[in-house]
Amino acid sequence: MDASSPTAVRVRIVLALVVAAIVSAACTPGGSATQATAPPAPATTGVPDTGPITLTIWDQESGQVGKIWDQLNAEFEDTYPNVTIDRKNRDFGELKTLLTLAISGPNAPDVVEANQGWPDMGHLVKAGLLLPLDNYAQAYGWNDRVSKNVLAVSSWSPDGKQFGTGNLFGYTTMGEIVGVYYNKQKLEDLGLTVPTTFAEFEQALDVAKQAGEVPIQFGNNDAFPGIHEFAVIQDQMSPVSDLTDFIFGLQGSELSFDTPDNLQAATTLQDWTNKGYFTPGFGGGGYDSAVANFAKGEGLFMITGNWIVENLGADNSDYGFMVMPPIEAGAPPVSTGGAGYPLSIAASSGHPDAAAAYIDWMTSDHASELLLPTGQIPLHTGAATFTVQPGTVLADVVDAASDVSKANGVVPYEDWATPTFYDTMTAAIQELMGNRISPQEFVANIEQDYADFQSSRT
Amino acid sequence: MDDQPAVLASSALAVGSRRRPERLPGEARRIGYLYIAPAFILYAAFNLVPLVQGINISFYNWDGITAGTWVGLGNYTEFFTDPTIRTGYVHVVILMFFYSFMPIVIGLFLAAVLSRIRIRGLTFFRLLLFLPLVITDVVTAVAWNWVYDVDGPLSTVLRTVGLGHFVPSAGWLGDFNTALPAVGVFGMWGQFGFCLILFLAGVMKIPASLYEAARVDGANAVREFFAVTIPGLRYELQVVLVLTVIGTLGTFDEIYVMTGGGPGTATSVPAYTVWRRMFQTGQVGSAAALGIVLMLIVFAVTYGLNRIMERGAER
Numbered sequence: 001m002d003a004s005s006p007t008a009v010r011v012r013i014v015l016a017l018v019v020a021a022i023v024s025a026a027c028t029p030g031g032s033a034t035q036a037t038a039p040p041a042p043a044t045t046g047v048p049d050t051g052p053i054t055l056t057i058w059d060q061e062s063g064q065v066g067k068i069w070d071q072l073n074a075e076f077e078d079t080y081p082n083v084t085i086d087r088k089n090r091d092f093g094e095l096k097t098l099l100t101l102a103i104s105g106p107n108a109p110d111v112v113e114a115n116q117g118w119p120d121m122g123h124l125v126k127a128g129l130l131l132p133l134d135n136y137a138q139a140y141g142w143n144d145r146v147s148k149n150v151l152a153v154s155s156w157s158p159d160g161k162q163f164g165t166g167n168l169f170g171y172t173t174m175g176e177i178v179g180v181y182y183n184k185q186k187l188e189d190l191g192l193t194v195p196t197t198f199a200e201f202e203q204a205l206d207v208a209k210q211a212g213e214v215p216i217q218f219g220n221n222d223a224f225p226g227i228h229e230f231a232v233i234q235d236q237m238s239p240v241s242d243l244t245d246f247i248f249g250l251q252g253s254e255l256s257f258d259t260p261d262n263l264q265a266a267t268t269l270q271d272w273t274n275k276g277y278f279t280p281g282f283g284g285g286g287y288d289s290a291v292a293n294f295a296k297g298e299g300l301f302m303i304t305g306n307w308i309v310e311n312l313g314a315d316n317s318d319y320g321f322m323v324m325p326p327i328e329a330g331a332p333p334v335s336t337g338g339a340g341y342p343l344s345i346a347a348s349s350g351h352p353d354a355a356a357a358y359i360d361w362m363t364s365d366h367a368s369e370l371l372l373p374t375g376q377i378p379l380h381t382g383a384a385t386f387t388v389q390p391g392t393v394l395a396d397v398v399d400a401a402s403d404v405s406k407a408n409g410v411v412p413y414e415d416w417a418t419p420t421f422y423d424t425m426t427a428a429i430q431e432l433m434g435n436r437i438s439p440q441e442f443v444a445n446i447e448q449d450y451a452d453f454q455s456s457r458t
Numbered sequence: 459m460d461d462q463p464a465v466l467a468s469s470a471l472a473v474g475s476r477r478r479p480e481r482l483p484g485e486a487r488r489i490g491y492l493y494i495a496p497a498f499i500l501y502a503a504f505n506l507v508p509l510v511q512g513i514n515i516s517f518y519n520w521d522g523i524t525a526g527t528w529v530g531l532g533n534y535t536e537f538f539t540d541p542t543i544r545t546g547y548v549h550v551v552i553l554m555f556f557y558s559f560m561p562i563v564i565g566l567f568l569a570a571v572l573s574r575i576r577i578r579g580l581t582f583f584r585l586l587l588f589l590p591l592v593i594t595d596v597v598t599a600v601a602w603n604w605v606y607d608v609d610g611p612l613s614t615v616l617r618t619v620g621l622g623h624f625v626p627s628a629g630w631l632g633d634f635n636t637a638l639p640a641v642g643v644f645g646m647w648g649q650f651g652f653c654l655i656l657f658l659a660g661v662m663k664i665p666a667s668l669y670e671a672a673r674v675d676g677a678n679a680v681r682e683f684f685a686v687t688i689p690g691l692r693y694e695l696q697v698v699l700v701l702t703v704i705g706t707l708g709t710f711d712e713i714y715v716m717t718g719g720g721p722g723t724a725t726s727v728p729a730y731t732v733w734r735r736m737f738q739t740g741q742v743g744s745a746a747a748l749g750i751v752l753m754l755i756v757f758a759v760t761y762g763l764n765r766i767m768e769r770g771a772e773r
Binding site for chain 1: 511514515518519520521522523524525526528607608626627628629630631632633634718719720721722723734737738739740741742743
């Protein structure tokens with residue numbers, strides 16, 4: 001092979017590229033992370049009248065909630081005529097993919113809805129891309145409006161290394177709760193009453209199955225619903241403090257997913273699957289069609305969150321809602337849920353004071369009152385003032401959320417625990433419910449992800 | 459085979475580089491670089507620079523925004539230790555059967571049949587068979603989602619003919635055993651038209667005298683296919699094989715649209731894992747390393763296939 005043969009030339013080009021790569025390897029990707037400095041407390045609350053301001057908002061609200069946001073935005077513009085709201089609506093997946101890129105770019109939005117937990121908010125706090133809101137919380141009295149656990153899930157140490165403690169980086173007054181919807185007519189037809197213990201619930205599943213009903217309406221093609229089926233079982237088998245500590249990860253690798261409690265929860269979920277308690281072919285069924293089928297009257301129970309109140313109809317009295325009944329009768333209610341999507345202010349925003357006034361507006365009593373009929377639960381400590389028609393599914397949801405909150409039984413979403421936990425959990429739950437892995441393998445697979453992340457933090 | 463232009467060109471180059479005379483007529487001149495500059499600048503800006511950046515990033519543990527930490531080859535060793543990455547490559551190998559092997563077999567068979575019989579409106583049939591390739595994957599994948607639904611046409615047909623017990627209760631894409639083959643069959647449907655078009659063009663190029671000679675020697679249709687058609691299509695086969703294998707290694711669209719890598723990780727493939735790590739889970743360094751490894755594998759496979767095919771030609 002001659003030195004100038006085409007192959008030799010190609011070899012030399014490749015070598016040059018490798019050398020270039022090695023040389024450039026000296027430069028570390030990513031800017032040096034600077035912690036965002038908290039803006040000073042505003043002299044007055046509300047939007048300062050200092051000429052026209054455009055606030056760009058990125059959110060993922062759709063349907064009825066989305067319409068109410070438009071209304072609230074318009075009212076905000078009326079209250080402060082110098083403000084123009086530029087609302088950019090993204091769907092959940094789009095927001096997840098684009099938010100990091102958008103907020104670190106030159107034309108970042110001012111206010112964003114960033115999901116709590118390591119995958120989203122933790123990532124942004126660590127990079128100094130979100131403002132600490134503590135001074136605003138002081139000025140507007142946000143801390144007194146909701147309970148501590150709502151603030152905790154949006155709190156981070158300023159360097160973004162500790163979750164559930166430190167400064168406030170997002171704020172919401174709307175809550176979520178995952179629990180069990182039941183079809184009242186079907187319960188009665190099967191000669192059942194609303195179960196009050198876990199054993200009674202399993203009994204009801206069996207009765208429904210024997211009678212040829214679908215015990216639990218379920219479709220897991222979208223992967224996320226499986227997390228909720230597992231969570232409500234796990235919530236009854238593991239102490240709340242264990243679950244919360246695990247998710248916040250403040251004790252690093254001291255805690256493990258591989259516990260007897262979690263093993264029991266996984267075994268129960270697989271057992272239910274094998275007994276045919278879920279919709280046949282749930283692996284291929286979509287979440288939306290499962291909700292639609294349940295609303296049409298197919299299925300005795302459905303395990304999901306408050307957000308389907310909008311689909312059932314807030315004033316619907318044919319359906320009831322409860323948290324998963326506890327193992328021991330009369331034990332305090334526990335369920336996954338808590339704070340909804342919080343609003344955060346981008347560190348690069350040119351109008352943090354106006355952005356804070358906007359967050360205050362979107363979390364006001366007025367906003368909550370408008371949003372309540374969509375099934376969004378007001379977490380205001382004075383929420384009892386909102387009127388809800390008794391006997392409706394909405395009333396059940398609001399009562400359940402309030403009971404759980406009073407009993408300190410709120411468990412955050414487990415997929416916040418590590419940046420990859422959502423992927424790991426959804427895949428593992430699909431495999432568990434498809435009998436591809438045993439409960440032992442299930443807890444071991446998930447623990448692997450947790451241990452990897454905890455060891456990478458130190 | 460010696461009259462193939464590709465062979466001529468490469469032997470000319472070999473002759474030219476044996477000695478270095480002053481300048482032969484037609485030898486490259488420096489002004490040539492000016493002519494390739496516009497294309498090269500674009501190529502460099504959008505391919506070479508990102509490639510070098512990607513190699514750089516792959517040595518770091520980087521979340522996409524904060525400063526990365528140097529991990530050396532840490533992201534590459536993951537390739538051997540992470541079982542989800544391994545299964546991704548196993549899935550790709552299975553998909554090659556559907557994306558590469560089967561389309562070639564079907565394409566060859568149809569090309570042989572279509573070239574022997576003269577039917578009216580051949581162009582129309584050719585267009586019909588080529589159509590799947592022209593429509594964007596994403597669009598056809600959505601349609602196939604419906605085909606594979608538990609109540610979709612495929613299941614309905616099977617139930618109608620009394621084969622209902624073969625229909626997975628979770629639908630074809632929701633079942634752990636059928637999801638990957640279902641994606642594969644979709645890809646096969648899209649690929650074989652491409653193979654067929656190339657093979658048909660190739661068959662027309664084979665001199666009719668060869669077929670006549672074979673017939674005079676008493677060859678039947680099958681014999682003729684193996685003795686004349688397949689050797690005559692060697693270059694088309696090489697092109698099709700390399701392109702479909704590379705295409706399989708880069709499988710992404712249909713996984714994104716049809717299964718999202720699920721159920722569980724039953725249909726995860728390397729390109730999809732790269733995307734997830736890059737944009738969803740903030741593992742940018744790891745995603746870059748996986749991308750580089752994928753690129754190296756594509757290079758190696760292409761080189762290997764070309765060598766095998768060329769060696770076959772020398773015989």
